[in-house]
Amino acid sequence: MEFLNDVSQLEDRPQPTTTVEGWQRFVEADPADVALLPKGDWSALTAQQRLIYDEARIAYHAELVVVTTSAIREITNQGRLLALLNQRENGARRGLIVSGAAATGKSTAIKQLGRLHELRTRARHPDTERIPVVYVTAPPKGSPRKLAMEFARFLGLPRVTSRANATDIADAVCRILIDVRCEIVIVDELHNINMATTAGEDHSDHMKYLTEHLPATFIYAGMDIERSGMFTGVRGRQLAGRCVLVNTGPFPHQNEWKQLVASMESALRLHRHKPGTLTASAKYLHQRTRGMIGSLSHLIRAAAIRAILDGTEAISRDAMDAVRIDHAAESSARRAGSRQ
Numbered sequence: 001m002e003f004l005n006d007v008s009q010l011e012d013r014p015q016p017t018t019t020v021e022g023w024q025r026f027v028e029a030d031p032a033d034v035a036l037l038p039k040g041d042w043s044a045l046t047a048q049q050r051l052i053y054d055e056a057r058i059a060y061h062a063e064l065v066v067v068t069t070s071a072i073r074e075i076t077n078q079g080r081l082l083a084l085l086n087q088r089e090n091g092a093r094r095g096l097i098v099s100g101a102a103a104t105g106k107s108t109a110i111k112q113l114g115r116l117h118e119l120r121t122r123a124r125h126p127d128t129e130r131i132p133v134v135y136v137t138a139p140p141k142g143s144p145r146k147l148a149m150e151f152a153r154f155l156g157l158p159r160v161t162s163r164a165n166a167t168d169i170a171d172a173v174c175r176i177l178i179d180v181r182c183e184i185v186i187v188d189e190l191h192n193i194n195m196a197t198t199a200g201e202d203h204s205d206h207m208k209y210l211t212e213h214l215p216a217t218f219i220y221a222g223m224d225i226e227r228s229g230m231f232t233g234v235r236g237r238q239l240a241g242r243c244v245l246v247n248t249g250p251f252p253h254q255n256e257w258k259q260l261v262a263s264m265e266s267a268l269r270l271h272r273h274k275p276g277t278l279t280a281s282a283k284y285l286h287q288r289t290r291g292m293i294g295s296l297s298h299l300i301r302a303a304a305i306r307a308i309l310d311g312t313e314a315i316s317r318d319a320m321d322a323v324r325i326d327h328a329a330e331s332s333a334r335r336a337g338s339r340q
Contacts, residue, residue, distance in 0.1 A: 103294030
């Protein structure tokens with residue numbers, strides 16, 4: 001049976017996308033899928049076959065499908081447009097900043113932007129050693145040198161000596177990225193850097209140095225960037241004049257929310273789940289998750305895995321009530337319930 005080939009999904013753990021090998025595996029990975037067995041074949045499984053089949057479905061639901069939201073479409077479209085505008089630019093290049101609360105899909109969106117750009121580049125330039133996209137995260141309470149080392153780590157450069165300063169590392173990184181024709185640089189978790197401090201100013205100067213020495217489009221993402229001091233002072237005003245800002249946030253309980261729920265429900269691989277159950281519970285799901293796409297994904301994926309483990313093979317309201325999600329969503333749901 002074909003599902004026997006899918007059992008390795010649980011053991012095949014993805015590598016961090018902050019390394020070139022992990023990023024390339026992310027780009028190349030096909031969406032996971034498991035075919036739901038016909039009722040007769042499912043009933044006829046041996047205990048060992050059922051274990052393998054269930055593990056394959058658990059691995060599938062742990063990942064589930066990436067739903068293309070309006071935010072993902074806007075961010076990928078803006079990023080692609082900026083990359084096209086910047087390709088012949090000799091002066092200050094335009095960048096993109098994605099800002100929003102936690103669980104609003106920022107990282108998912110910028111990774112999809114990078115993935116689509118790399119796939120397009122590979123289609124145009126097959127059989128080359130290009131690295132068209134770099135993805136790093138800003139280190140917490142770091143320094144310009146530590147940020148430069150994140151780029152070096154992504155590229156797999158030899159261990160940096162203690163004598164090398166941030167500029168030395170950045171120069172080495174820029175030379176390599178120019179050689180491999182890097183076109184998009186993604187810096188995630190930018191909220192780890194407080195731009196309103198002296199250290200933040202050093203970070204800002206360092207990132208400006210990178211943008212001036214590397215002919216690429218820079219994409220930044222972080223929580224509530226506008227409140228981090230990013231746009232204050234001379235440096236902030238300069239950055240604000242060079243970057244497009246896209247905000248992510250909770251989805252209102254409108255048609256797109258219902259479509260998101262329906263898309264996730266159609267991706268389920270459960271034997272007794274009645275189609276339309278989750279769509280009919282869209283208002284409840286919105287209250288539980290505050291309209292946050294990350295919280296919604298967690299709730300549905302966890303409920304699906306529990307349904308496989310306990311043998312119910314269906315997601316009900318009671319089953320969703322039993323799933324704990326992030327504290328922010330749970331606290332908000334309790335406050336909303338107490339007001340009703």
